Amino acid sequence: MNESERNIYYLRGIPVPETPPPGKDPAPWKKTDIVGTSIPRVDAYERVSGTARYPSDIHLPRMLYAAVLRCPHPHAEVMNVDTSAAEGMPGVRAVISGITSDTDFAWWYSKEIKTKIFDPLCRFEGEEVAAVAAETAYQAWDAVRAITVEYKVLPFIAEESKSLDSSSPLLHPNGNTAKTDKYSRGDVGAGFSEADIVLDETYRTECELHMPMELHGCVASWDNDRLTIWESAQGVYSIQSRIAEILGLPLSKVRVIGHYMGGGFGSKLQPGKYTVIAALLAKKTGRPVRLFLTREETFLAVGNRPPATMQLKAGVKKDGTLTALEFSCIATGGAYPANGTGLVDWLVRDLYLCPNVKTETKDVYINAGPSRPFRAPGHPQAAWALEQMMDALAEQIGMDPIELRLKNIPSFSQGREGNPPYTTTGLRECLSEGAKAFGWEQARKYSSGSKENGHVKRGVGVASALWFAGGGNPPSTAVVKLFSDGSVNLNMGASDIGTGTKTVMTMIVSEELGVKPEMVQIEYADTATTQYATPSGGSKTVPTEGPAVRAAALSVKQQLLSFAAADLKTDESSLTLRGDEVISMKDPLVKVKIHDVTGLKKRGVIVGVGYRGPNPERKVVNPFAAQFCEVEVNTMTGEVRIIRFLGCHDSGRVMNRLTYDNQVFGGITMGIGLAMTEARILDRDQTGKMVNRNLHDYKLPTSLDVPKEMKSLPIEKPDDTANTIGAKGLGEPVTIPTAAAVANAVYHAVDVRMMKTPITPLQLCQALEKGGKEGSK
């Protein structure tokens, strides 16, 4: 190889990090050459040009199309299903329902209550009743419409506030309470009596739907006893294990492939009934079956962020010391146990220093689709309550909202047993550096001043957050394969759900091996050919997979140095990898080209395996955040415009500034949806059916609903205790404080509290008419 060819592969002259002895953790990176830079996504071309094949692009020879008949009532018993007309229709190859013999498989939203794939008792609108496989999608839908079902329509519950009424129908034999969780520390009674100010408010966040761009679904195909599934999923191994369990198959006989996927936000962590239905139809017909839901179906049956009504009582001393927080919440995970109150009290327990905290959360059943985890489960809801309360307390004691928050920053996790310390917390810097970058003080004064001018008022608001997880954890296995020309394969099981995982992992390999990013090829998200990974969610993909990938790259280096040491008859600890050579640090004349290393030649490749190590003991790894925004409120019409946003985040090391900022802006956008536009609306007083099940009536924010000025300011504190790459999660904290920051800015502008989402002229017009500052009610 001549010089110029070598440069195809190697970053010239850049020394790679030290190689630790086998079995030892590597030292934290000191200076990095690739990690932390801004490089475009490694698969940007494929995504933008349309050559990337998503699961919904999969078309197999002889493939059939499936469609599902869903219960049109929120609560009904299926008395009879007549599929005879459908079966005789052109192109129809299979019809299955609760009355066909081959569908008797268990299904569960969580393990407490098992149901069936086609359960005769439908507890929510959209629950599956029958399914068809046909030669075309149109034929499948025509056949679905030809199925006659006799329903016994039952009384329904559409509001969680009515779930526990004695007159309400029972959804499950043991009553309508899915679970009650209680937590207490200190003595809230004593805390409130110490307080100078005590406020007690009720807040509500509406039900929000995930609405990823790519619909939910899969293609299923059998090859004798082996099932292959191409699914739009956040993790292939989680699909594999659940489907194997339901169908009673060995893991080795279920292959799940999920390369590209068009978003999930938590709703694709697990398979759906659609996955099982596709597999059953494929089995019955002996042909591949494609089952992707329609957009309308995804409004009903593939999860949501549970609506939550939260009461928060808080006490504060005049000096800003929080004395007590008492929180209760009633929320609903829908018609089955689905963790409707999961983590909804966490911020109250953990975000601010407070010795006396009591929480009680109740998850109740209603006749609506079961929830699924939604980007930072529980947290944006809690932030809506807690962060508005912090503002209200600050006003009552005449303190700046940021100052009050800064007064109450913990260095350890109070919500966990034994108060374990955080490995790092940048909450203070998120607030103080963010305030500086935002121009908080000036904006706060200027905005207040503008109240005198005309009927369009300006206000600024802040909210902060932490995220319960985000530290990552074992298990994860990654494999790096070094070819004789120095190019590299990275093999990992994790999915890239749009956050840039592939790009970040490429950068880690590139950093360790000194190979150019474009010479790293990734194989990923396939249970047959790539390594084990938990699904991408919980903001844990980078801190989970990153260290495993680094370890795999290090293993390659260790083996390479060991082989080279044998060739060079020297001690491997004196050797280092530089460009396409292994060279002695003592004597630069002692060196060998990679492709001449005997051990590599003998094997053809060097394979390094990396595992995710354990997290530090008795320490908590959490990301922290503060967001700032400025709004303009028209007091005559209740219109709110968001003028600018700043996201200030501590997620440890910034792996790639471009994908980092993408996450921040995406999270803020989603938070604006919660704050301003999104809400599931059920016809609560008549039919219980969802009335806004389309993208026009269910209002996702558009580009005109987000501010032109969005900024991201990372508080970069590499977290060397957390893991070997120093990064914490980012994908979820970015959406936690957003809605609360908007509500606080609206309050600052017009002195009216937004107790409920979404903030629209519907709510604001009436609130403005009523008027009245907090505490003056």
Added chain:
Amino acid sequence: MTPGFSYRRAASIKDAVTGISEGNGRILAGGTDLLGCLRDSVFTTNMVVSITGIKELKRIDETPGGGLSIGALATITEISESPVIRERYPALAQAAAEVASPQLRNQGTIGGNLCQKPRCWYYRGEFHCLRKGGDRCYAVAGENHYHCIFGGNGCYIVHPSDTAPALIVYGAEATIAGPAGMRKVSLENFFVPPAKEVTKETVLEAGEIVTAIVLPPPLAGLKSSYRKIRSRQSWDFALAGVALALRTSNGRVTDARIVLSGAAPVPWRLVDAENALIGKVPDPDSAKYTAALSVKDAQPLKHNAYKIPLFKGLIEEEVVNISQA
């Protein structure tokens, strides 16, 4: 997925009229509303007649008397960008610019915007409501956040068009072709309130289609505007909208037109409020007075009382804005 129908591409207006006269025909122009209605089973059809090949419907022409004739196939984008409309009929250009989203404006036509079906989520959803021939209006006891505060009578839809109120303030007329020939109807009388007939939105009879909208020359010195308030800044119908036209002489209002969108089952003209403005100086006080008068007859439902302060605020703000413009 849609019920079976025949498709025919009309070569002329006459051909189109013949086409839809056979059975239950429907016109396809931009198709942005028709396809949604068919897919959601809002109605069925046995014959879809495309008029997109009829060249004479694609035009915006100045008329000899200084007015304007807009072919039914002129797109919403063409209307919002037309220099002559922007200059002489600014409320119409503003209304067109506020319609839906850029893609829908590029595809949707003025004829379709006036003849579109209501957006009530019961009407569009799996509910056999009064307007679809059922026995009740689900909005009465239902989720009526976006429903009407004026003119509800059995049915409580709001008229979805942004362009209709703007056209009405200019006194526009619809030209209609049908089996019996051509006729003209002023746009103010083009829409059918539920009190008159609950399953119809326009005066179009079987086999009739709108071929053009004719605008008279604008009054000298007329100031006009359209403003729309919505929950989302693009691709959303009006929570409240107002088309306004005022003319003053010696500082006092001589002519006034106020027509609302998002308020009633048809574009809602406020004659009392218009009359109250006449003779007044259009200042903040008279704006406030007019606004209060505008909503005095409102009859809100359970979840839409917010529309009263909203319309009040909107009208007051717009009267002030237009008088200062």
